Amino acid sequence: MKQLSTKVTGNGHGQDSSYFLGWEEYEKNPYDEIKNPNGMIQMGLAENQLCFDLIESWLARNPDAASLKRNGQSIFRELALFQDYHGMPEFKKAMAEFMEEIRGNRVTFDPKKIVLAAGSTSANETLMFCLAEPGDAFLLPTPYYPGFDRDLKWRTGAEIVPIHCSSSNGFQITEAALQQAYQQAHKLDLKVKGVLVTNPSNPLGTALTRRELNLLVDFITSKNIHLISDEIYSGTMFGFEQFISVMDVLKDKKLENTEVSKRVHVVYSLSKDLGLPGFRVGAIYSNDEMIVSAATKMSSFGLVSSQTQYLLSALLSDKKFTSQYLEENQKRLKSRQKRLVSGLESAGITCLRSNAGLFCWVDMRHLLDTNTFEAELDLWKKIVYNVKLNISPGSSCHCTEPGWFRVCFANMSEGTLDLALKRLKTFVESTDCGRMISRSSHERLKSLRKKTVSNWVFRVSWSDRVPDER
Amino acid sequence: MKQLSTKVTSNAHGQDSSYFLGWEEYEKNPYDEIKNPNGIIQMGLAENQLCFDLIETWLAKNPDAAGLKKDGQSIFKELALFQDYHGLPEFKKALAEFMEEIRGNRVTFDPRKIVLAAGSTSANETLMFCLAEPGDAFLLPTPYYPGFDRDLKWRTGAEIVPIHCSSSNGFQITESALQQAYQQAQKLDLNVKGILVTNPSNPLGTMLTRRELNLLVDFITSKNIHLISDEIYSGTVFGFEQFVSVMDVLKDKKLEDSEVSKRVHVVYSLSKDLGLPGFRVGAIYSNDEMVVSAATKMSSFGLVSSQTQYLLSALLSDKKFTGTYLNENKKRLKIRQRQLVSGLEAAGVTCLKSNAGLFCWVDMRHLLDTNTFEAELELWKKIVYEVKLNISPGSSCHCTEPGWFRVCFANMSEETLDLAMKRLKEYVESTDSNRLISKSSHERIKSLRKRTVSNWVFRVSWTDRVPDER
Numbered sequence: 001m002k003q004l005s006t007k008v009t010g011n012g013h014g015q016d017s018s019y020f021l022g023w024e025e026y027e028k029n030p031y032d033e034i035k036n037p038n039g040m041i042q043m044g045l046a047e048n049q050l051c052f053d054l055i056e057s058w059l060a061r062n063p064d065a066a067s068l069k070r071n072g073q074s075i076f077r078e079l080a081l082f083q084d085y086h087g088m089p090e091f092k093k094a095m096a097e098f099m100e101e102i103r104g105n106r107v108t109f110d111p112k113k114i115v116l117a118a119g120s121t122s123a124n125e126t127l128m129f130c131l132a133e134p135g136d137a138f139l140l141p142t143p144y145y146p147g148f149d150r151d152l153k154w155r156t157g158a159e160i161v162p163i164h165c166s167s168s169n170g171f172q173i174t175e176a177a178l179q180q181a182y183q184q185a186h187k188l189d190l191k192v193k194g195v196l197v198t199n200p201s202n203p204l205g206t207a208l209t210r211r212e213l214n215l216l217v218d219f220i221t222s223k224n225i226h227l228i229s230d231e232i233y234s235g236t237m238f239g240f241e242q243f244i245s246v247m248d249v250l251k252d253k254k255l256e257n258t259e260v261s262k263r264v265h266v267v268y269s270l271s272k273d274l275g276l277p278g279f280r281v282g283a284i285y286s287n288d289e290m291i292v293s294a295a296t297k298m299s300s301f302g303l304v305s306s307q308t309q310y311l312l313s314a315l316l317s318d319k320k321f322t323s324q325y326l327e328e329n330q331k332r333l334k335s336r337q338k339r340l341v342s343g344l345e346s347a348g349i350t351c352l353r354s355n356a357g358l359f360c361w362v363d364m365r366h367l368l369d370t371n372t373f374e375a376e377l378d379l380w381k382k383i384v385y386n387v388k389l390n391i392s393p394g395s396s397c398h399c400t401e402p403g404w405f406r407v408c409f410a411n412m413s414e415g416t417l418d419l420a421l422k423r424l425k426t427f428v429e430s431t432d433c434g435r436m437i438s439r440s441s442h443e444r445l446k447s448l449r450k451k452t453v454s455n456w457v458f459r460v461s462w463s464d465r466v467p468d469e470r
Numbered sequence: 471m472k473q474l475s476t477k478v479t480s481n482a483h484g485q486d487s488s489y490f491l492g493w494e495e496y497e498k499n500p501y502d503e504i505k506n507p508n509g510i511i512q513m514g515l516a517e518n519q520l521c522f523d524l525i526e527t528w529l530a531k532n533p534d535a536a537g538l539k540k541d542g543q544s545i546f547k548e549l550a551l552f553q554d555y556h557g558l559p560e561f562k563k564a565l566a567e568f569m570e571e572i573r574g575n576r577v578t579f580d581p582r583k584i585v586l587a588a589g590s591t592s593a594n595e596t597l598m599f600c601l602a603e604p605g606d607a608f609l610l611p612t613p614y615y616p617g618f619d620r621d622l623k624w625r626t627g628a629e630i631v632p633i634h635c636s637s638s639n640g641f642q643i644t645e646s647a648l649q650q651a652y653q654q655a656q657k658l659d660l661n662v663k664g665i666l667v668t669n670p671s672n673p674l675g676t677m678l679t680r681r682e683l684n685l686l687v688d689f690i691t692s693k694n695i696h697l698i699s700d701e702i703y704s705g706t707v708f709g710f711e712q713f714v715s716v717m718d719v720l721k722d723k724k725l726e727d728s729e730v731s732k733r734v735h736v737v738y739s740l741s742k743d744l745g746l747p748g749f750r751v752g753a754i755y756s757n758d759e760m761v762v763s764a765a766t767k768m769s770s771f772g773l774v775s776s777q778t779q780y781l782l783s784a785l786l787s788d789k790k791f792t793g794t795y796l797n798e799n800k801k802r803l804k805i806r807q808r809q810l811v812s813g814l815e816a817a818g819v820t821c822l823k824s825n826a827g828l829f830c831w832v833d834m835r836h837l838l839d840t841n842t843f844e845a846e847l848e849l850w851k852k853i854v855y856e857v858k859l860n861i862s863p864g865s866s867c868h869c870t871e872p873g874w875f876r877v878c879f880a881n882m883s884e885e886t887l888d889l890a891m892k893r894l895k896e897y898v899e900s901t902d903s904n905r906l907i908s909k910s911s912h913e914r915i916k917s918l919r920k921r922t923v924s925n926w927v928f929r930v931s932w933t934d935r936v937p938d939e940r
Contacts, residue, residue: 003601004601004760004761004764005599005600005602005603007600007764008760008763008764013767049547055546056544056546059538059546063537066538066777067537068529074530076525076526077519077526079749080747080749081517081519081748082748083589083747118750118772118773119553119770119773121770121771122770122772125771129475129477129625130474131473131475133475134604150767151771154768155771226473263473271553275550277550277553278549278775278776278777279549279550279776279777280553280588280773280774280775280776290479291478297483298483298625300592300620300621301588301591301595301625302588303588304750305748305749305774306749307748307749307781308775308778
């Protein structure tokens with residue numbers, strides 16, 4: 001008799017894909033400025049390490065928050081016992097207001113519609129359990145975060161059907177692609193329950209345009225299905241444009257309080273904006289009471305530590321801190337992204353033009369031997385083993401075109417980033433064809449910059465999701 | 471088309487049962503010594519509030535642990551980024567040693583076989599995902615913790631088949647009850663994957679005897695199935711006997727490193743022994759590498775906050791603290807249990823003789839109008855509404871005999887417990903029929919104490935599991 005479940009013996013956890021090799025290689029030989037200057041530089045981790053100093057100063061000024069005290073008095077007992085799956089009211093209030101602040105206070109979030117979870121990993125899985133039966137499908141635009149294969153499908157039994165996006169229009173979602181994906185699901189005899197998008201996108205690093213958001217809302221309205229908008233990177237928007245949430249679109253289309261609005265759910269987390277993946281703070285926001293109710297009960301399987309809820313409710317309730325943080329975060333991300341982009345350019349490499357996220361979606365198609373995923377893997381291995389950079393190959397996030405890679409920029413110092421770019425440039429220039437390509441890429445770049453075709457968006461961004469992170 | 475999953479629309483979350491009424495009533499009218507002395511006293515919550523002072527003192531002496539510092543230096547960044555699903559090594563080591571200490575250092579726990587989870591709620595569900603397919607069954611001795619209906623079955627699709635235990639032998643597990651349950655599962659066309667026991671038992675408050683443990687190990691050996699031993703209350707043993715873990719039995723039967731040992735899994739948590747349900751700390755311990763590996767990946771859905779792992783690794787690494795704590799915890803629980811037992815006796819009410827846990831399994835059969843569950847519910851409503859005590863009716867934990875209730879004693883002050891006992895005594899004496907019963911109960915108790923039938927164990931314990939707790 002089979003002793004262990006198929007969840008254990010199968011590979012539904014999604015972690016057998018070859019790109020984990022890069023992660024393992026990094027672990028064996030991690031770069032250290034002093035101790036191991038020739039080691040591998042980790043560029044596959046979408047972490048935000050740029051603003052810790054701001055949080056550390058806040059902590060130093062507000063010692064009670066971490067020390068389990070309120071106004072100097074210990075509230076240890078209260079916190080030790082607090083396990084209410086409705087979450088700490090002060091914390092949900094602060095979260096709702098922080099989410100509003102990120103959206104320029106144009107939309108409101110009701111704390112009662114927030115369900116806390118142990119990270120967005122838990123939030124996304126819980127939403128799947130609420131919306132899909134085993135065998136039901138969600139449509140996801142490619143490329144998408146590799147962890148979704150595990151988070152959305154593994155224990156839930158749900159399926160993912162890709163909405164193919166291509167570089168021809170900067171990987172934007174089109175009506176045709178949506179319809180095609182929907183029909184494909186039908187061909188596979190799968191019932192489509194909804195669409196899930198990450199906005200801003202991982203791995204693209206771009207915010208969905210208003211056009212795309214309208215398209216999505218219209219689509220789910222006509223098909224009578226759900227829309228999950230994972231807005232985990234909403235606070236990492238550094239472009240000139242503001243972040244437009246699906247909630248903005250509902251408001252602008254006057255769809256608040258309608259049937260459709262009950263099928264639109266937002267997922268959030270503090271892992272990227274605040275750089276706190278270790279604290280396990282995620283949230284589901286839904287206008288559907290039944291979902292809020294069921295998800296709340298399900299959150300028993302992944303509650304946020306009361307110790308952490310207390311610390312963060314104090315942090316996020318400090319509006320002086322939050323506005324300063326969001327502004328500074330934006331600035332630093334912008335300058336760091338610029339650094340990566342120019343470094344890549346001097347190596348003759350372009351990226352998709354990004355305005356958010358902690359990574360760039362890099363176009364290395366010209367460095368492939370052939371336009372195949374095998375060639376992409378070969379190139380990737382060279383970059384990992386020879387150039388000693390762990391970046392993430394586009395195939396692991398189901399990109400339909402070979403040659404794209406996600407390269408992170410917010411998880412290392414400026415000096416390390418410069419070194420990484422130097423190594424890459426050396427590599428590109430050292431390979432024979434690379435030398436020619438590099439020059440022609442450079443020419444190509446110069447000519448492209450002169451173009452003013454409005455729908456020609458160079459967007460580059462991709463972050464490899466390693467076992468624990470995205 | 472069905473918009474939400476059946477997990478949402480059905481009541482498999484198990485929270486529609488009438489006993490939640492008691493919880494709601496308590497919330498409307500909670501006892502407070504000063505502000506609401508006639509309110510409902512909460513005796514349905516299995517919390518351990520007896521030793522917070524010990525932890526508070528330790529926190530005051532070791533401010534770095536909560537303050538996110540190590541040797542005075544901030545390690546905030548390190549913790550903020552730490553999301554490795556293998557867990558903080560220092561914490562797993564400290565947890566392993568704490569588990570060994572609870573078992574008198576007779577058995578060893580390898581930290582590498584520990585998988586952390588957000589509470590044992592998460593740990594138990596994860597184990598189910600690893601061991602059972604939808605439709606597979608686990609056998610559980612009754613009465614059992616009501617939360618298992620949700621934790622083990624809701625999202626996993628697994629089934630529970632009860633192993634009926636009766637008061638005739640103090641609710642101990644017998645061979646025939648095991649066989650009967652196994653056959654019942656087969657009649658229902660369910661594939662039995664294993665047995666799950668809580669040891670010490672919730673709601674009974676008793677430890678499994680060595681005889682029962684041997685029986686269980688022999689049974690799973692012959693049927694080639696798993697045994698999950700939820701030892702969440704292992705640190706609350708206050709009787710003269712030591713706690714005997716299933717790990718002790720494996721060792722004594724020389725089954726360590728055998729095939730059988732790979733099918734024995736222990737679940738633990740710090741919610742009861744240390745009184746920290748809010749911090750969400752649970753663990754799975756398994757000798758099966760595949761289970762450890764899969765459960766580790768699944769723990770992504772419920773990781774323990776790094777902030778909390780750090781605090782508790784410091785706390786549990788302090789052996790002076792753990793030694794003092796376990797000792798003192800035992801003493802205080804013992805005294806408090808005695809207080810409850812004598813208070814009940816003075817009201818002519820007996821309990822199952824208990825040696826562990828935070829509750830007693832109280833025999834109120836003599837107070838029922840008829841020997842039915844309807845009568846049990848009637849009695850329970852009177853106790854909630856008139857006596858103003860929220861205790862938990864045995865029917866909610868699938869007890870096969872009406873009239874048993876779980877009454878908690880470790881979540882309130884001595885005075886509050888006294889008041890609760892006074893109220894109960896008044897109630898019992900006030901009802902006409904009860905006046906007679908009370909006297910005869912008292913006689914009955916006196917005569918029973920004179921008996922020396924070794925297998926006549928008076929055991930009383932049951933704790934209602936409210937939405938968030940057990």
